Amino acid sequence: MIKALSLAADPPKKSGSPKKSGKAETVANASGKPVLRIEGADRKGIRLTLLSKGGATRQEAEEAVRAVLDQYWI
DSSP: OOHHHHHSOOOOOOSSOOOOSOOEEEETTTTSSSEEEEEEEEOOOEEEEEOGGGGGHHHHHHHHHHHHHHHHOO
């Protein structure tokens, strides 16, 4: 009887950290080269990864960071 009841019930929920929802957004320059990746943004801050090996110039990276700040900074 106990075995039949345990098979009929839903399995217990797994605990642990929640999975990431969504992919990181990559910002590219005008020629399509990746400049930076927005890993996440919440009330506490914005997590960015600058892609220095992506082929963009420093000026393009600064413009991309400026655009992200304009978008997320309130």
